[in-house]
Amino acid sequence: MDKIAVLIPCYNEGMTISKVISDYKHVLPSACIYVYDNNSTDKTGEIAHDAGAIVRREYRQGKGNVIRSMFRDIEADCYLMIDGDDTYPAENAREMCQLILEGKADMVIGDRLSSTYFEENKRLFHNFGNDIVRKFINILWHPKNPVRDVMTGYRAFSPMFVKTFPILSQGFEIETEMTIHALDKNLMLENIPVKYRDRPTGSVSKLNTYTDGAKVIMTIFNMYRHYKPMRFFGALSLAFLIAAVVLFLPVLLEFIRTGLVPRFPTFIASGFFMLTGLLLFACSLVLDTNATNSRKDFEIQMNIIRMMLKNDQETSK
Template sequence: MNQDKKIAVLLPCYNEALTVEKVIKDYKEAFPTADIYVYDNNSTDGTGEIAKKAGAIVKREYAQGKGNVIRAMFKDIDADCYIMADGDDTNPPVPEMADMILRGEAEMVIGDRLSSTYFTENKRPFHNTGNRMVRGLINTLFDVNVTDIMTGSRAFSYTFVKTFPVLSKGFEIETEMTIHAAAHNLRMVEVPTNYRDRPEGSESKLNTYSDGAKVLGTIARLFKEYKPMAFFGLFALIFLIISICLFVPVFNEYFATGLVPRFPTLIVAGFLLIIGLLLFMCGLILEVIVKKNRQIFELFYIRTKR
C-alpha cells in the first residue's frame, strides 16, 4: 500500500455502542495510516463517545438516514481512497480493496458478501430474497453483472466521491451508488468478503418491507432518469398494444358491415394510441437530455480526476 496516499475509513453509525469500538480497532489494524471517521447519526446510546475514546474522528450528522450521513462524509472529507463500512461489525476489513483503488484499477470496489458467508450467517430470510430480487433487477435493467448490490462494505476513489450526487436519504444509498457507476461507465470491481451476523444484543436498523420498498422505488426512479427511452418506451408499447387490441375488432366490423356500432371503444382506442405516442416522444426528448448530461458529467469527471 502506498504510504504517501491518504486513506479515510468512513463509518456511519446509529446506536452501535455494542460494536463500534471493535470495528474501529479492526480497521486501525488493517489500515494503520488511515484516518477513521465516525459520523454519529443522532445515537442515544453513547456511540459517539465510545468512538472518540477508541481514537476515531467523530462528527455528528443531525439529518437522520444513512444517505444523509454519506452525503456529509463525501462533502467534508478529502482523501485518495475512501473505505466505507458499517459500524455493526458485520464487514471485516479487506486491505485489498484499498490497494485496488490506489492502483487505479477501479473507481469503486464492492465487498461481495453474497459469494461467501452471507446466506449462512444472515438470519433474516426476507433479506436474502430481497437481495436476489434487487440484484436481478439492476443487472437486467442496467446491463451489469454485480453480485452484491446492497453491501455497505465498499471502497471509492476520490473521483467517484466528488462526482457522485447523493440523492437518497436512507439505506437505498448503496443501490444508488451501484446504478450511478453502471450508468456512467465507472469501473466497478467486486472482492469476496466474509460476512458475520450482528452479535447478540445488536439490533439491525433495517426494516425489511419499508426499506425494501424504498430500494425498489429508487431503482424505478433511476431507471427513468438514466434510461428514459427504455422506461417511457415500455409504457408506450403497452398502451399501443392495448389500443390495437381494442381497435382491431371495431375495424373488422366496419369492413364486414360498413358500420361502427362501438364508437366508445373506438374513441378509447384512439386516446390510448395518442397517449402511447406522447410517452414515446417524452422518452425520445429525455434521452437526448440524458445524453447531453452524460457529456457534461464526462467533462466534470475528467477535471476531477487526480
C-alpha cells in the same frame, strides 16, 4: 489529504464500534478513521473517540445524509466505507483499497452474497430482498461485470467517484443509488467476495425489512426512469400502441364488412390509447435527449475534477 480514509456511519453502535475501529487500525495502520455519529443515544461517539477515531456529528437522520456529509467533508486518495456493527471482517480491506489506489476501480463492492451471507444472516426476508434487488439491477442495466451484492455497506471508492456522486437518498437506499450511478456513468466497478458475520447478540439492525425494502425498490424504479427514459417510456408507449391496435382491429374489420361502426366506445378507447402511446413516445425522445446531454455534461465535469485532483496530488507532494 489522507491517503486512506475509513468512513464509519453510526447510529447506536456502542456495543461494537470500539472493536471495529481496532480491527481496521490493525489492518490499515496509516489510515484515518472517521466515525460520523448520527444522533446516537448509547454514547457511540464517546466510545469511538476513546478508541482513537475522528468523531463528527450528523444531525440529519439517515444513512444517506451521513454519507453525503462524509463525501463532502473528507479528502483522500481512497475511501473505505464500512458499517459500525462488526459484520464485516477487516481482512479484505487492504485488497479493496489497493484496487482503488492502483487505479483499477472507481468502486469496489464487498460482496457478501457470494460468501457467507445466506448462512449467517438470520432475517430470511433480508436474504430474499438482497437477491431480488441484485437481479433487478443486473437485468435492467445488464453490466458486463454483473453486480453481485447491491445492499452491502462494505465498499471502497476513488476520489473521482466520491466527488462526482450526486447523493439524493436520505436512508438505506444509498447503496442502491451508488451502484446504479456507477453502472450508468460507466465507472470502473469490481466485486471482492468478503465474509459476513451476523450481528452479535444485543446489537439491533436499523434497517426495516418492509419500509426500507419498498424504498429501495422505488429507488431502482425512479433511477431507471431518470437514466433510461427511452427504454422506460418506450416500453409504456409500445404497450399502449399494441392495446390500441388490438381494440381497433375488430372495429375496422366490422366496418370493412358492413360499412358500419357499431362499437363506438371501443373505437374511442382505441383512439385514446393510440394518442397516449404516441405522446409517451414523444416524451421518451425528449427525455432521452436530456439524459444524453446530462451524460455529456457529467463527462466534462469528470475531466475538470480529474485535473483538480491531479493538481492537488502534485501540490501535496
